[in-house]
Amino acid sequence: xxxxxxxxxxxxxEEEDGSTGMAYKIVEHLHHSKSEFQTIDLFKTAGHGNLxxxxxxxxxxxxxxxxxxxxxxxxxxLSHPHPQRILVVGGGDGGTVRELLRHGCVESIDMVEIDEQxxxxxxxxxxxxxxxxxxxxxxxxxxxxxEFVKKVENDYDVVLVxxxxxxxxxxxxxxxxxxxxxxxxxxPDGIVxxxxxxxxxxxxxxxxIYRKLRSVFPLVRIYLAPVPCYPYGTWSFMYCSKDSREPDxxxxxxxxxxxxxCKYYNCKIHRSAFMLPNFMKEFVTSGK
Amino acid sequence: xxxxxxxxxxxxxEEEDGSTGMAYKIVEHLHHSKSEFQTIDLFKTAGHGNLxxxxxxxxxxxxxxxxxxxxxxxxxxLSHPHPQRILVVGGGDGGTVRELLRHGCVESIDMVEIDEQxxxxxxxxxxxxxxxxxxxxxxxxxxxxxEFVKKVENDYDVVLVxxxxxxxxxxxxxxxxxxxxxxxxxxPDGIVxxxxxxxxxxxxxxxxIYRKLRSVFPLVRIYLAPVPCYPYGTWSFMYCSKDSREPDxxxxxxxxxxxxxCKYYNCKIHRSAFMLPNFMKEFVTSGK
Numbered sequence: 001x002x003x004x005x006x007x008x009x010x011x012x013x014e015e016e017d018g019s020t021g022m023a024y025k026i027v028e029h030l031h032h033s034k035s036e037f038q039t040i041d042l043f044k045t046a047g048h049g050n051l052x053x054x055x056x057x058x059x060x061x062x063x064x065x066x067x068x069x070x071x072x073x074x075x076x077x078l079s080h081p082h083p084q085r086i087l088v089v090g091g092g093d094g095g096t097v098r099e100l101l102r103h104g105c106v107e108s109i110d111m112v113e114i115d116e117q118x119x120x121x122x123x124x125x126x127x128x129x130x131x132x133x134x135x136x137x138x139x140x141x142x143x144x145x146x147e148f149v150k151k152v153e154n155d156y157d158v159v160l161v162x163x164x165x166x167x168x169x170x171x172x173x174x175x176x177x178x179x180x181x182x183x184x185x186x187x188p189d190g191i192v193x194x195x196x197x198x199x200x201x202x203x204x205x206x207x208x209i210y211r212k213l214r215s216v217f218p219l220v221r222i223y224l225a226p227v228p229c230y231p232y233g234t235w236s237f238m239y240c241s242k243d244s245r246e247p248d249x250x251x252x253x254x255x256x257x258x259x260x261x262c263k264y265y266n267c268k269i270h271r272s273a274f275m276l277p278n279f280m281k282e283f284v285t286s287g288k
Numbered sequence: 289x290x291x292x293x294x295x296x297x298x299x300x301x302e303e304e305d306g307s308t309g310m311a312y313k314i315v316e317h318l319h320h321s322k323s324e325f326q327t328i329d330l331f332k333t334a335g336h337g338n339l340x341x342x343x344x345x346x347x348x349x350x351x352x353x354x355x356x357x358x359x360x361x362x363x364x365x366l367s368h369p370h371p372q373r374i375l376v377v378g379g380g381d382g383g384t385v386r387e388l389l390r391h392g393c394v395e396s397i398d399m400v401e402i403d404e405q406x407x408x409x410x411x412x413x414x415x416x417x418x419x420x421x422x423x424x425x426x427x428x429x430x431x432x433x434x435e436f437v438k439k440v441e442n443d444y445d446v447v448l449v450x451x452x453x454x455x456x457x458x459x460x461x462x463x464x465x466x467x468x469x470x471x472x473x474x475x476p477d478g479i480v481x482x483x484x485x486x487x488x489x490x491x492x493x494x495x496x497i498y499r500k501l502r503s504v505f506p507l508v509r510i511y512l513a514p515v516p517c518y519p520y521g522t523w524s525f526m527y528c529s530k531d532s533r534e535p536d537x538x539x540x541x542x543x544x545x546x547x548x549x550c551k552y553y554n555c556k557i558h559r560s561a562f563m564l565p566n567f568m569k570e571f572v573t574s575g576k
């Protein structure tokens with residue numbers, strides 16, 4: 001993790017691709033610990049609320065986390081005709097669970113987070129994210145999700161993979177075998193949405209993830225959203241359905257209720273998020 | 289302008305809102321000058337091509353400038369039924385003119401740039417942007433665009449305002465009186481597109497610009513595009529039409545030809561770019 005001194009002020013700095021980076025001016029370093037899996041830091045920033053980093057990479061700022069969480073959750077949830085049993089992989093900060101709880105049809109949420117310390121730090125410093133973790137519908141399972149999904153079959157309507165980047169503890173969550181286990185864990189009409197990195201990153205992560213998913217799910221669609229606190233400011237997600245259901249708003253009445261509480265998501269955004277730039281179409285059409 | 293030393297490497301740093309910033313690793317500082325209007329710097333970056341800054345603010349990187357230029361140009365151009373006479377305000381790097389020249393129907397382009405040095409530096413270090421400036425259809429007028437448009441009436445089909453930020457030499461290009469003069473300079477079915485800053489900036493620039501334009505043009509629509517080299521990674525543009533024409537692809541055959549040469553723009557992007565997040569709808573509906 002880099003802390004820079006600029007004009008006698010402290011700035012958190014995250015490097016991307018070895019050639020660009022983003023920085024946040026820091027008012028206070030509220031937490032630093034090293035769990036069994038990663039280093040966890042929590043900063044109070046000068047202008048963007050609290051900032052959570054894992055192994056020196058930005059997970060969220062309080063100002064902009066809604067963009068990521070609304071889009072990870074509401075696109076698959078409102079595409080599904082009757083989502084009741086939900087699995088969240090990762091998501092220890094609680095933002096994904098918060099958005100899930102807006103859906104009245106949800107009966108139970110299993111959140112499988114490998115690192116209990118992330119949950120504890122979020123409960124202490126990110127109350128707007130983590131507030132829903134105490135909800136009676138939510139079961140928190142502290143375990144490696146790779147092991148967890150191996151034992152699950154035909155159980156979930158929607159799975160949300162709210163992982164870290166494909167380095168460190170999150171790496172295995174980008175393997176084809178994990179995607180196969182998710183497919184198995186889903187009911188026949190199940191949907192999974194997966195955070196899949198920036199389309200502008202130089203490693204081509206989006207294409208790699210897309211091709212793996214295409215070899216596992218009959219239908220995979222990529223969608224995009226602006227997330228200013230992530231590298232290059234635009235983030236991608238993969239929508240995969242087990243029964244080839246295309247992503248669209250399948251419950252318009254519920255969507256109208258949900259979008260009232262959203263700062264970013266609405267039904268038109270739901271559809272337009274799947275309109276891909278030319279440079280992304282290329283690998284989509286050439287992918288298996 | 290800030291140059292940081294991080295681990296013995298030089299990084300260009302741009303601060304935004306006093307609390308966040310973006311950085312580029314620099315291989316070589318190729319140019320530094322102070323014109324009558326602003327300081328001009330050109331850097332070779334480690335991973336994103338050459339970088340042009342004016343008064344210490346990023347104007348473009350060679351890697352990502354296509355996103356901004358394609359969206360500033362093709363959305364209004366393909367919405368107009370027969371764009372022939374075009375005015376570019378600013379745009380000294382040449383990227384806007386390059387995209388305009390893809391349109392076979394264009395007969396003449398007047399580019400009014402206040403700072404000749406920007407053109408010269410771009411011609412030396414940004415050949416992919418500036419290559420079209422020598423085209424016989426292009427007239428370069430080195431003048432303050434505010435003075436230029438005062439004397440023009442009913443002359444242009446499309447005006448593109450490719451300005452710097454609303455500080456320094458670009459400030460007057462965000463005034464209501466300038467927008468009124470643009471309206472006057474347009475033909476009755478004319479369209480103007482204007483770069484209008486980041487929707488995430490803390491000053492609320494987008495709302496301010498929108499309200500001014502709404503008091504001048506009968507129809508104003510905001511559209512968005514990812515531009516990783518600009519603050520917060522998402523940029524807004526205003527589409528205004530003098531005859532209330534809505535933005536849509538009005539010449540599908542031409543659009544098919546144009547989009548073949550684009551890395552970002554296509555007809556679906558054209559439409560989806562106007563789908564606004566909830567947090568932006570609020571001021572759009574409350575604006576005059």
